[in-house]
Amino acid sequence: MPFIPHTENEINAMLESIGVKQIDDLFGEVPKELRAGELTKIPHGLSEMQMTQLMTERGAQDGRPVCFIGAGAYDHYVPAAVWQITTRGEFYTAYTPYQAEASQGTLQLIYEFQSMMTTLTGMDVSNASVYDGASSLAEAILMSVRANRKSKSKRILVPRNVNPTYRSATHTLVNGQNIELIDVPYDADTGCINLDALKAFEGEDFAAVVIQQPNFFGSLEDVDAITDWAHANNALVIGIVNPLAMSILKPAGQWGEAGADIACGDGQPLGAPLSSGGPYYGIMTCKKALVRQMPGRIVGRTVDEDGKEGFVLTLQAREQHIRRSKATSNICTNQGLVVTASTIHMSILGAAGLENAASQSHLNTASLVEKVCAIEGVEKVFNSASFHETVIKLNKPAKAVLDAMTNENIIGGFDLADNYPELGDAILVCATEQRTEKQIDQYVGALTKALSEV
Amino acid sequence: MLIFEHSKRGLHKRDTAELKGIPANMRRAEPAKLPEVSELQAVRHFTRLSTRNFSIDTHFYPLGSCTMKYNPRVANSIALMPEFAGRHPLAPEKFSQGFLGCMYELQEMLCEVTGMKGFSLAPMAGAQGEFAGIAMIRAYHDANGDHERREILVPDAAHGTNPATATMCGYTVKEIPTLANGDVNLEALEAAIGPQTAGLMLTNPSTLGVFERQIQKIAKMIHQAGGLLYYDGANLNAILGKIRPGDMGFDVIHSNLHKTFATPHGGGGPGSGAIGVSARLIPFMPIAGVIKDEGQGKELYRWANKTDYPQSIGHLSAFFGNPGVLIRAYVYMRLLGRDGMSRVSEFSTLNANYMMAEMKKAGFQAAIPDRFASHEFIITLKxxxxxxxxxxxxxAKRLLDLGYHAPTTYFPLLVPECLLIEPTETESKEDLDGFIKAMVQIQQEAENNPEIVTTAPHTMPVKRLDEVRAAKQLDLSWTVTQAS
Amino acid sequence: MSNIPEELKYTASHEWVKMNDDGTVSVGLTEHAQELLGDIVFVETPEIETEFAAEEACCVVESVKAASDVYMPISGEIVDTNGELTERPEIINSSPYDDGWIFKIKPSNEDELEGLMDAQSYEDSLED
Known part of the structure; x- marks a missing residue:
């Protein structure tokens, strides 16, 4: 019996202690008609060896294509030590650190994580993370509505160049609270937010403005001007940031005169494997004045009875297990294990290592774009500065071209047709620091071939 | 010592490529103040930190309502195989049939074991599963033009997430009292139900560690009033393979894969709160699930989209939930197989009832002494x-000294001075006996030398921490000014 | 037994109410309430010039283990808040009826004061 440690004798002794004849008697209070029959749709159990063989087969079926998609999940290198330490049983199989004295490892690690997030984003405080980038935006928006006392409205300006699934997930998550997400168009030439487009909202009441840096197209926003404009209009600024980009770009806390009020985003680029979309983690940082509006777990440093340094979950009164229907959010989970990996990742790489990975990714994408734009019928769509991701336009149907490239074992980019039909046959491409020159050349070859065949 | 305090400036060399095309005013002026340490220093620091944790792998962890069972290692090694760990979420279906096949089978197995008609793997945690479930209930009523249903009923014994979730979905919450025997007070429920009722959220077995015997009656009452029934799957371990929420009449359930299906708790996450629905809620399911298209003698797996669920509540995450967790749950379910499912509930129930019987014999007071326990039970120390x-x-603190993680304390809120104890099916009799022995020892200490208990723990890395100071003098991150 | 000053009025949600000479009304938490909450670590005072209806939640008092809404005992406008609480929230514990006052209201309808409990009724309500 997998994972059940009792012998027959022990089972009998335990039943005797309880005073029943068989285990089934313990379910005697359950009405007979509710008892389940045989679960025929579940296969019989496999041994560990059989299971490993099955999954090796399933994995082989999918192969290992060379990936040139980013679109919110980036194929960065993770040092071997990161997940080896992360999956030590003491981290892997611990619960949420509610018993502080028996959880100092996890608690100190989260404190270190919070410290790393604040220096990276330039913000005052960080929580222990939320689920992912999309949910971090939703939580940031809920937070801004609670926090902005100057605004009576629940309206949020959300540019169309913010990650489309972040926008739709946010819609799902805040819909119940009558929050209105208002689309702001992007500039057709730059792909960026145009201040003129924002000016149409001047004099109106809205609680916050969202800026993604770099935006979904990889383009860099004029974050200083937008931040100052938002503050001049009594709105809070929510920055969605790529944390790896933060190692080289101006941190959210320094945008404009006063800095962003909340910075969120997805922590995946810092040590989380792509893993089909998760688990990643959501970054949640803000100015100190907003800390009590922040959802999720927060670790604080304090002292014990002997004055010795220690760490505890703090500000718990905001949370669901105490506030119940009045909590700041229903969220309880932080992505503890991924945060553990990320903290170790940042410690091993340091600022220099992150800068190297960021700049090499940027260089690789620039090199890829330069090479593909030399192909007849391929061009860059936006003329703005960008970071490690760019939109290119094809003179053939994008879907067919991408399909053809899969024959060369290449994932050629993210087709923008569903979300941005106005861009025509446009794809979003990214070459991280892991893409070799040879792979980039293979991409160019595969694209050339596909364009000629389609 | 913090990792920052090991840092030495100038240790790491920059090999930074030119940031072509990025204007100076958009760049960072000063490097982030991350630690600069050698790889060995980092490995040693975090390995040492790990030893300052209790975990399932090192200690018996009978945390009620959390199902701290053994997490099979093979599930982790498979999830980290490069073909799964390295798979981009937006990879074309051509490179995804192996992975999507596993996800499809996971949905099917979850439907079978819970008696539901459809399953979505999208929610990233139990609380998000709750959110999705209640949002679907709301979408369902809205689609029927039933806009007056604005109230969710929640028993007072419920987890805090239940009322918080209902509020997030724009509902008001009405609490229903529980009887001393652990069952829902039907009279109070009757009085609370009305045309404003959108639904009831129920955990069964309840957080009081007993099976709700009147469940069929409750389901009928809610359904007759036009409401829907939500099952909080926190305690699914207690009935797995034996009793199915779908058969009890529930319309929507979430399952905490990190509890029932042995994916790691990871020090606070990631979780996964997959949700199952009855037939009438299928059109409202969140994006995305996995669909199997059959035709021309070929099976093709793909992600579901809006056309599959026309009235979908939408996305819940940037991609598709937490597939890395789902793979682990899939492996676990395949290892257990058909017969292994009911063994989970049988042996977790046996262990809980054995512990309750032995603790009663040792003089401890059970909160509900005259009924069988589910997979967990409550001792009150009032x-x-x-x-x-x-x-x-x-x-609880003294237990740590004796090598046991504490049970859940002060929950459920209804029972004063309570310990909610959940041993799970994977613990041996020796460990159960050891815990009981430790409780007896603490009882004796409490009688003869109470100070050793009231000042515990004594053997942990720290003693009791000053939480008032932590909340008043907020110190939430290390800053350079703290550097020596 | 908790200290319940005779000269004040009370609500069922444990606020005390004091009529000031200038027509304003001071509000704080009773000794009983602060005992229930334990060590207060934070007070979020309401914005001055905001108007609230009676029984509306207008600010939050936080201890390590709990956060509790403070409710408007009567309708009115917030005219002053206790700035001292920002730095020293613990004065609600040490001096609930004096230094630990939370805010002052300009009542919109003084008749509502009649609906509040006197010290004796509040004391009785605690015994139930």
């Missing part, structure tokens, strides 16, 4: 608190 001034929290 007598100890009153007569010896030793509280449930003191017992």
């Amino acid at each position: 007598k100890q608190a009153k007569e010896l001034h030793v509280t449930a929290m003191d017992f």
Whole structure:
């Protein structure tokens, strides 16, 4: 019996202690008609060896294509030590650190994580993370509505160049609270937010403005001007940031005169494997004045009875297990294990290592774009500065071209047709620091071939 | 010592490529103040930190309502195989049939074991599963033009997430009292139900560690009033393979894969709160699930989209939930197989009832002494608190000294000075006996030498921490000014 | 037994109410309430010039283990808040009826004061 440690004798002794004849008697209070029959749709159990063989087969079926998609999940290198330490049983199989004295490892690690997030984003405080980038935006928006006392409205300006699934997930998550997400168009030439487009909202009441840096197209926003404009209009600024980009770009806390009020985003680029979309983690940082509006777990440093340094979950009164229907959010989970990996990742790489990975990714994408734009019928769509991701336009149907490239074992980019039909046959491409020159050349070859065949 | 305090400036060399095309005013002026340490220093620091944790792999962890069972290692090694760990979420279906096949089968197995008609793997945690479930209930009523249903009923024994979720979905919450025997107060429920009722959220077995015997009656009452029934799957371990929420009449359930299906708790996450629905809620399911298209003698797996679920509540995450967790749950379910499912509930129930019986014999007071326990049970220490001034929290802290993680304390809120104890099916009799022995020892200490209990723990890396100071003098991150 | 000053009025949600000479009304938490909450670590005072209806939640008092809404005992406008609480929230514990006052209201309808409990009724309500 997998994972059940009792012998027959022990089972009998335990039943005797309880005073029943068989285990089934313990379910005697359950009405007979509710008892389940045989679960025929579940296969019989496999041994560990059989299971490993099955999954090796399933994995082989999918192969290992060379990936040139980013679109919110980036194929960065993770040092071997990161997940080896992360999956030590003491981290892997611990619960949420509610018993502080028996959880100092996890608690100190989260404190270190919070410290790393604040220096990276330039913000005052960080929580222990939320689920992912999309949910971090939703939580940031809920937070801004609670926090902005100057605004009576629940309206949020959300540019169309913010990650489309972040926008739709946010819609799902805040819909119940009558929050209105208002689309702001992007500039057709730059792909960026145009201040003129924002000016149409001047004099109106809205609680916050969202800026993604770099935006979904990889383009860099004029974050200083937008931040100052938002503050001049009594709105809070929510920055969605790529944390790896933060190692080289101006941190959210320094945008404009006063800095962003909340910075969120997805922590995946810092040590989380792509893993089909998760688990990643959501970054949640803000100015100190907003800390009590922040959802999720927060670790604080304090002292014990002997004055010795220690760490505890703090500000718990905001949370669901105490506030119940009045909590700041229903969220309880932080992505503890991924945060553990990320903290170790940042410690091993340091600022220099992150800068190297960021700049090499940027260089690789620039090199890829330069090479593909030399192909007849391929061009860059936006003329703005960008970071490690760019939109290119094809003179053939994008879907067919991408399909053809899969024959060369290449994932050629993210087709923008569903979300941005106005861009025509446009794809979003990214070459991280892991893409070799040879792979980039293979991409160019595969694209050339596909364009000629389609 | 913090990792930052090991840092030495100038240790790491920059090999930074040119940031072509990025204007100076958009760049960072000063490097982030991350630690600069050698790889060995980092490995040693975090390995040492790990030893300052209790975990399932090192200690018996009978945390009620959390199902701290053994997490099979093979599930982790498979999830980290490069073909799964390295798979981009937006990879074309051509490179995804192996992975999507596993996800499809996981949905099917979850449907079978819970008696539901459809399953979505999208929610990233139990609380998000709850959110999705209640949002679907709301979408369902809205689609029927039933806009007056604005109230969710929640028993007072429920987890805090239940009322918080209902509020997030724009509902008001009405609490329903529980009887001393652990069942829902039907009279109060009857009085609370009305045309404003959108639904009821129920955990069964309840957080009081007993099976709700009137469940069929409750389901009928809610359904007759036009409401829907939500099953909080936190305690699914207690009935797995034996009793199915779908058969009890529930319309929507979430399952905490990190509890029932042995994916790691990871020090606070990631979780996964997959949700199952009855037939009438299928059109409202969140994006995305996995669909199997059959035709021309070929099977093709793909992600579901809006056309599959026309009235979908939408996305919940940037991609598709937490597939890395789902793979682990899939492996676990395949290892257990058909017969292994009911063994989970049988042996977790046996262990809980055995512990409750032995603890009663040792003189401890069970909160609901005359009924069988589910997979967990409650001991109340109100007598100890009153007569010896030793509280449930003191017992909990002293247990740490004796090598046991504390049970859940002060939850459910209805029972004073309570310990909610959940041993799970994977613990041996020796460990159950060891815990009981430790509780007896603490009881004796409380009678003879209470101070050793009230000042516990004594053997942990730190003693009791000053939480007032932590909340008042907020120190939430290390800053350079703290550097020596 | 908690200290319940005779000269004040009370609500069922444990606020005390004091009529000031200038026509304003001071509000704080009773000794009983602060005992229930334990060590207060934070007070979020309401914005001055905001108007609230009676029984509306207008600010939050936080201890380590709990956060509790403070409710408007009567309708009115917030005219002053206790700035001292920002730095020293613990004065609600040490001096609930004096230094630990939370805010002052300009009542919109003084008749509502009649609906509040006197010290004796509040004391009785605690015994139930």
